[in-house]
Amino acid sequence: DGGITQSPKYLFRKEGQNVTLSCEQNLNHDAMYWYRQDPGQGLRLIYYSQIVNDFQKGDIAEGYSVSREKKESFPLTVTSAQKNPTAFYLCASSIDSPRGANVLTFGAGSRLTVL
Amino acid sequence: SQQGEEDPQALSIQEGENATMNCSYKTSINNLQWYRQNSGRGLVHLILIRSNEREKHSGRLRVTLDTSKKSSSLLITASRAADTASYFCATAPGNTGKLIFGQGTTLQVKP
Numbered sequence: 001d002g003g004i005t006q007s008p009k010y011l012f013r014k015e016g017q018n019v020t021l022s023c024e025q026n027l028n029h030d031a032m033y034w035y036r037q038d039p040g041q042g043l044r045l046i047y048y049s050q051i052v053n054d055f056q057k058g059d060i061a062e063g064y065s066v067s068r069e070k071k072e073s074f075p076l077t078v079t080s081a082q083k084n085p086t087a088f089y090l091c092a093s094s095i096d097s098p099r100g101a102n103v104l105t106f107g108a109g110s111r112l113t114v115l
Numbered sequence: 116s117q118q119g120e121e122d123p124q125a126l127s128i129q130e131g132e133n134a135t136m137n138c139s140y141k142t143s144i145n146n147l148q149w150y151r152q153n154s155g156r157g158l159v160h161l162i163l164i165r166s167n168e169r170e171k172h173s174g175r176l177r178v179t180l181d182t183s184k185k186s187s188s189l190l191i192t193a194s195r196a197a198d199t200a201s202y203f204c205a206t207a208p209g210n211t212g213k214l215i216f217g218q219g220t221t222l223q224v225k226p
Contacts, residue, residue, distance in 0.1 A: 004157075033213070042203060042218040043158075058213060090157055094214075102207060102214060103148065106157030 003027065006091050006107035013078070013085070013114050021076045021110045023091035030096040032074035033104065036060060037088045046089075049074055050096050078112060086114045120217050121204060127223040134191040136220040138204030139184075145207065147180055147187050148214070152201045161189075161202075196226045 004025045013019045025032065031050045035043040045058030049068040063082025068074055074093075078085045089110045094102040122137045140147070146165045150158040164171045164180045164187065171178045177190040191198055201219045208215060 035216070040221075043216040045213055045215065048213050056213075088155075092158075103160050103163060104150075104158070104205075104214060106159070108157050109155070111155075 004091055004093055004105055004107035006089075006110050009108065009110060011110060011112045013112060015114055016080045018077055018079050019112065021078070021089055021091075021112070023074045023076065023107060024072055025074075025093045025105075026072060027093055027105060028071070029093035029105070030071070031094045031102060032068065033092045033094075034058075034064070034066065034074070034076045035090045035092065037090060037109075043090060046076065085112055087112060121202070121220045123220060124218065125221045125223075127225065128194060130194060130196055130224055130226050132194055132224075134194050134198070134222055134224070136189045136202050136222070138187045138189070138217055140187075140204070140206050140217075141185065142206075142208045144182075147178075148205045149176075149178060149187075149189050150203045150205060150216070152203065152219070154200075158203065191222075194222075194224045196224050198222060199224045 007022045033048040034046040037043050044060050046064050047055050047066040049055035052071050055066050055068050065077045091107045092104040094104050120139050128134055146163050148163045149161045151161050152158045162173045162178050164178050175192045180187045201221045203216045203219045205214045205216045
């Protein structure tokens with residue numbers, strides 16, 4: 001089955017630690033995205049990548065880093081510089097359409113809790 | 116920045132009733148999309164309406180788009196308890212590839 005796999009589903013982190021969330025897709029999609037969702041809130045864009053070896057900051061990139069070395073993979077690192085990292089993180093992918101009709105396919109999410 | 120704003124934030128109805136959610140946005144768009152999210156899960160794409168379309172149907176879903184008012188509505192007819200979820204509108208400002216989501220409407224359908 002084609003889809004997006006996020007891991008781990010649940011992650012606990014001590015303050016001051018960096019953690020990396022994995023996102024893998026086998027849909028052959030060009031574009032990948034990371035969103036953050038806080039309780040009762042909408043999604044906020046952290047980073048997105050439209051092509052391998054290139055990515056752009058979203059609205060809340062501070063304290064996060066990404067890489068896009070392979071088309072299938074777009075890992076997100078939550079660094080110790082992120083002041084309030086406890087949240088639900090969603091990875092998504094899409095066929096990159098020049099006219100912006102990008103329908104996103106989402107993973108099941110990773111819930112990060114800072115202890 | 117939030118491109119889309121949904122209204123109401125929460126909606127509670129009885130099974131069989133219709134549910135209407137509204138979305139307003141700020142900048143010009145090529146299309147507007149609606150997504151659904153069950154609690155604690157990822158989002159699922161429901162429907163896309165292009166800027167040159169005024170209405171679109173998919174099963175029990177009806178979406179309208181008014182570009183002059185920069186608004187859209189999602190109507191779910193004959194709701195079921197399984198429709199209980201959060202619903203989000205999303206737009207891509209200008210010709211950027213990034214999709215911006217609204218705050219969502221939480222729908223509860225009581226059996």
